[in-house]
Amino acid sequence: MIRQYSSLTLSFCATLALGLSGCGGESSDKAASSGGTETSAPPATVEAGHDHPSEGPHHGSLIELGNEEYHAELVHDEQAGTVTIYILDSAAKTSVPIEAADVSINLKHEGRGEQFKLAASADPSDGTGKSSRFVSSEAELAEDLDREGAEAELVVTINGKPYRGALEHEHGHEEGHE
Numbered sequence: 280m281i282r283q284y285s286s287l288t289l290s291f292c293a294t295l296a297l298g299l300s301g302c303g304g305e306s307s308d309k310a311a312s313s314g315g316t317e318t319s320a321p322p323a324t325v326e327a328g329h330d331h332p333s334e335g336p337h338h339g340s341l342i343e344l345g346n347e348e349y350h351a352e353l354v355h356d357e358q359a360g361t362v363t364i365y366i367l368d369s370a371a372k373t374s375v376p377i378e379a380a381d382v383s384i385n386l387k388h389e390g391r392g393e394q395f396k397l398a399a400s401a402d403p404s405d406g407t408g409k410s411s412r413f414v415s416s417e418a419e420l421a422e423d424l425d426r427e428g429a430e431a432e433l434v435v436t437i438n439g440k441p442y443r444g445a446l447e448h449e450h451g452h453e454e455g456h457e
Contacts (some may be wrong), residue, residue, distance in 0.1 A: 282331040299341055311355075313367035318355070319329065334352075335350070335352030335354075335365060335367060335371055336352070336365075336367070336371075336372060337352055337354050337363075337365055338354070338445070339352040339353045339354035339363075339365070340352065340353045340447060341353075341367075341371050341443075342359055342364075342433050342444035342445065342446055343440050343444050343448070344433075344437070344442040344443075344444045344448075345440075347369055348369055348437075348442075349366065349367065349368065349369060349372040349375060349437055349442065350367040350368070350369070350443060350444075351364050351365065351367060351382075351433055351435065352364065352365040352367055352368075352371070353368055353433075354427075355421060355424065355445055357398075357421070359416075360416055360418060360421065361414055361416050361419055361421075362384075362395075362397065362414070362415045362416075362417075362420050362424065363397070363400075363412060363413065363414045363415075364382055364384075364397050364412070364413045364414075364433060364435075365411055365412055365413075366382075366411045366412075366413075366435065366437065367411075372402075374402065374405070374411035375411055375437070376401070376402075376404075376406055376409035376410055376411040377409060377410065377411065377435070377436075377437050377438070378409055378446065379398055379399060379406060379410065379413075379436060380398070380417045381394055381396045381397055381398050381399060381413060382397050382413045382433060382435040383395065383397070383433070383434040383435075384397065384415075384420065384424075384431055384433055384434070385429075385432045385434060386420070386423050386424070386429060386430070386431045386432075386445065387429070388423055388426045388428060388429040388430070389426075389428075389437065393419075393423065395415055396415070397413035397414055397418075398413060398414060398415070398417040399412070399413055400412050400413065400414040424446070425448065430445075431445070431446035432444065432445055432446065433445075445453065
C-alpha cells in the first residue's frame with residue numbers, strides 16, 4: 280500500500296514538473312541562449328509583468344513615453360495655478376534630468392488645437408544644464424486640460440529621441456497634493 284502511494288506521488292510530481300516546464304519554455308530558451316541573461320521579454324510577458332505605480336512619486340497622473348522606456352508625470356496644482364511635468368524612468372519612480380529648455384503639450388478641444396510650452400524648472404539634484412521638471416502657470420492650459428472631451432499629448436525629446444505620450448488627466452485627482 281505504501282509503495283502504491285509512492286508511485287502515485289512520484290507520477291504526480293513528474294506530471295507536474297513536465298507541465299511546469301512547458302509553461303514559459305520560451306523565456307527559459309531565451310535565457311539559456313543569451314548566456315543566462317535575458318535581454319528582452321516577449322510582449323505578453325511585459326504586459327503580464329507590468330509593475331509600476333498607478334500614480335507618480337508626486338501623486339500625479341502617469342504618461343507612458345515610448346514602449347515604457349520613460350514615463351512622465353502630470354501634476355495640476357489648482358491652488359498654485361500650475362501644471363507640472365516630471366520626466367521619470369521606465370519604472371515611473373526616479374527623476375530623469377534631460378537637456379531641454381521646455382516640453383510641449385498639444386491639446387485639442389472643441390475642434391481646435393493649441394500648443395503649450397512648459398519651461399524647465401530644474402530641481403537642485405538635476406545637474407547643470409538639465410531638468411527633470413517642467414512648469415507652466417498658464418491658466419488656459421489648466422482650464423483646457425479639465426475640459427470635457429479634451430485630448431492632450433506630451434511632446435518631449437530625451438537623449439535626441441522624440442517621444443509622444445497621451446495625457447489622461449482626471450480633474451480633482453491631485454487635490455491636496457503638491
